[in-house]
Amino acid sequence: MNELPDxxxxxxxxxxxxxxxxxxxxxxxxxxxxxxxxxxxxxxxPPLLEFEENLLFGTGQAVAxxxxxVQDPVSQRMMALRPDMTLQVARIxxxxxSHSPRPLRLAYSGQVVRVKGSQLRxxxxxxxxxxxLIGATGAGAxxxxxxxxxEALESLGVTGLSIDLGLxxxxxxxxxxxxLKPQVLRSLKTALExxxxxxxxxxxxxxxxxxxxxxxxxxxxxxxxxxAMNKLMNLKLTPDANAQRTHLAQVVDGLLAARxxxxxxxDPVERRGFEYHTGVTFALFARTVMGELGRGGxxxxxxxxxxxxxxxxxxxxxxxxxxxxAAVATPSVFLPFGTPPQAAKKLRTEGWRTVQALEQTSDAExxxxxxxxxxxxxxxxxxxxxxxx
Numbered sequence: 044m045n046e047l048p049d050x051x052x053x054x055x056x057x058x059x060x061x062x063x064x065x066x067x068x069x070x071x072x073x074x075x076x077x078x079x080x081x082x083x084x085x086x087x088x089p090p091l092l093e094f095e096e097n098l099l100f101g102t103g104q105a106v107a108x109x110x111x112x113v114q115d116p117v118s119q120r121m122m123a124l125r126p127d128m129t130l131q132v133a134r135i136x137x138x139x140x141s142h143s144p145r146p147l148r149l150a151y152s153g154q155v156v157r158v159k160g161s162q163l164r165x166x167x168x169x170x171x172x173x174x175x176l177i178g179a180t181g182a183g184a185x186x187x188x189x190x191x192x193x194e195a196l197e198s199l200g201v202t203g204l205s206i207d208l209g210l211x212x213x214x215x216x217x218x219x220x221x222x223l224k225p226q227v228l229r230s231l232k233t234a235l236e237x238x239x240x241x242x243x244x245x246x247x248x249x250x251x252x253x254x255x256x257x258x259x260x261x262x263x264x265x266x267x268x269x270x271a272m273n274k275l276m277n278l279k280l281t282p283d284a285n286a287q288r289t290h291l292a293q294v295v296d297g298l299l300a301a302r303x304x305x306x307x308x309x310d311p312v313e314r315r316g317f318e319y320h321t322g323v324t325f326a327l328f329a330r331t332v333m334g335e336l337g338r339g340g341x342x343x344x345x346x347x348x349x350x351x352x353x354x355x356x357x358x359x360x361x362x363x364x365x366x367x368x369a370a371v372a373t374p375s376v377f378l379p380f381g382t383p384p385q386a387a388k389k390l391r392t393e394g395w396r397t398v399q400a401l402e403q404t405s406d407a408e409x410x411x412x413x414x415x416x417x418x419x420x421x422x423x424x425x426x427x428x429x430x431x432x
Contacts, residue, residue: 056160056167063372068170068364071199072152075172075358078195082187084150084174089131091154095121103130105319109157126157129355132175133344137351145178145351163334170360173337177344177353182293184354185323188339189294190301192327192356196336201366203330205306206298208268209340210291210323211314216284217257223249231258235312238262253279261311268295271309287322294323327358329366336362376418376425377411380404386423395425 053059060068076086092113099107109126125131132149140147152172160167174191176184193204214235223231227249234242240262247255257278264274272295275288291311298307317324322341329336337358344353364370373396378387380400387397395418404410408428411419418425 054167056157056165058166058168063370064364066373067367067370068360071363071367072170072172072360074199075195075363076150076152078198079150079174079191082148082174082191084148084176084191086150086152087132087135089125089128089135089151089153092122092124093131093134094118095123097134098123098125098130106130109159111156111158124156126155127357128153128155128171128173129175129342129357132173132355133177133342133353136175136177136353137345137349146184147177148174149177150174164361166361171357172360172363173339173355173357175344175353175355178351179354180352182290182297182323184352185290185294185325185341186297186301188354188356189298189325192337192339192358193302193305196327196329196358196363196366199363199367201329201336201363204336205308205328205330207313207326207328208291208295208307208309208323209313209317209325210287210311211317211320212322213284213287213291213311214258214261214314216281216287217261218250218254219281219283221250221254235262236315238265238312257284258312265310266308268307268309269299271311275311291323321352332362332366334362334365335359336366372415374418375414375416376420377407377414377416378420379407382420386420390420390425 080086095110095112099110106126110123112121112123114120115122128151132151136143136147136149150173153170155169155171157167157169174188176188189206193206196204218231227246231243231246231250233239234246235258240259243255243258243262250258257280260274260278264271272292276292278288280288295307295309298305313324316338317340320340320342324338324340326338327336337356339354339356341352341354343350345351375396375398376390378397378399380403382399387399390397398414398416400407400410407421408419411428416428418427420426
């Protein structure tokens with residue numbers, strides 16, 4: 044005999060949000076968006092689904108493998124379920140808002156779904172809150188987005204924040220122009236990802252003395268941002284690489300000038316997770332959480348015909364919530380059967396959370412306890428239940 048499947052069973056990486064955690068996450072997301080709004084970032088609302096060729100074109104190819112695909116029964120075209128919202132906001136900026144003055148500041152909040160999670164983060168549906176600053180080239184744009192992220196997280200009560208800066212385009216700029224074989228490039232990429240100085244040194248015959256020395260120095264320039272920048276400043280670089288280094292130095296100086304108390308570190312060769320970025324990147328951490336609260340950085344927004352410089356920020360709500368105190372349900376007032384609607388409305392206006400009895404009960408206090416209420420309305424007065432006083 045066949046049995047019905049367990050209706051509570053969900054696909055791997057998917058989970059239900061339950062009280063009070065779901066409500067707390069929603070409030071936190073709204074607080075973050077409100078903080079971004081205070082910095083001048085207007086909210087947009089991209090759709091869950093888009094045509095595949097629009098969502099995953101150009102820089103979207105970096106996340107194409109993470110996108111679920113379905114066929115639209117109306118148009119018979121393939122659609123993709125968004126694995127990230129950054130590229131959607133960039134599309135809005137270059138289509139619906141192409142004539143809006145630059146720099147353009149936009150914010151967003153919503154859910155994304157990915158084909159696979161990771162070993163550290165198996166979740167495949169994630170709440171994102173983020174912002175995009177589009178059309179600004181100077182270091183001031185990077186500084187603004189990072190400072191805004193710090194201020195927004197602190198407004199939630201997140202403490203012990205630190206920022207890890209990166210410059211994933213610096214190593215490619217160092218080796219630009221070298222006629223390296225594909226195997227050498229693959230070996231170099233692996234060595235840099237592993238922070239393997241010996242692996243880089245083993246490629247010195249192909250790289251040449253200058254590039255090898257620069258890459259080894261970059262591997263050594265990891266740690267507190269100011270000290271790491273001092274090491275980078277001693278390198279002899281090509282004009283392109285030097286311009287990138289100068290931009291990074293301006294970002295570091297701007298952040299420390301605004302927030303000298305900020306823990307700021309630097310890893311100039313870190314690339315993982317920043318595949319489509321074109322300049323300074325950053326990741327946000329909290330002392331009490333294992334993993335990133337969010338990340339962002341420089342990229343080029345738009346399509347091949349029209350591209351603009353942009354700096355983006357994405358916060359991962361599941362990780363942000365781990366940095367906050369455990370969720371606590373809001374205390375409720377039990378309203379006995381027959382409570383006048385005007386009285387109930389008055390309590391809610393005053394900020395109370397009410398639970399209305401829908402039928403007559405012999406013991407209002409017992410019913411209040413059964414429903415998880417810690418207050419009960421008696422004779423027009425809110426009374427705290429004795430064992431909760």
